[in-house]
Amino acid sequence: MGTIDELILRSTKEIVVKFIETGRVGPAAFDELFKAVYKTVEQTVKGVKEDSEPLE
Numbered sequence: 001m002g003t004i005d006e007l008i009l010r011s012t013k014e015i016v017v018k019f020i021e022t023g024r025v026g027p028a029a030f031d032e033l034f035k036a037v038y039k040t041v042e043q044t045v046k047g048v049k050e051d052s053e054p055l056e
Contacts, residue, residue, distance in 0.1 A: 004046070008042050015041070016033055
């Protein structure tokens with residue numbers, strides 16, 4: 001795992017833990033929330049990849 005990926009993982013963990021600590025989400029929803037936050041952080045750090053081809 002690269003350094004950037006490790007930072008994304010750590011940042012995601014901290015964000016999710018804060019949500020749980022503040023009562024905004026329960027531990028039961030950890031799996032879904034973690035995936036969503038990870039994807040958002042990763043897209044923010046690495047940039048959004050476009051699935052569609054450019055228009056001509």
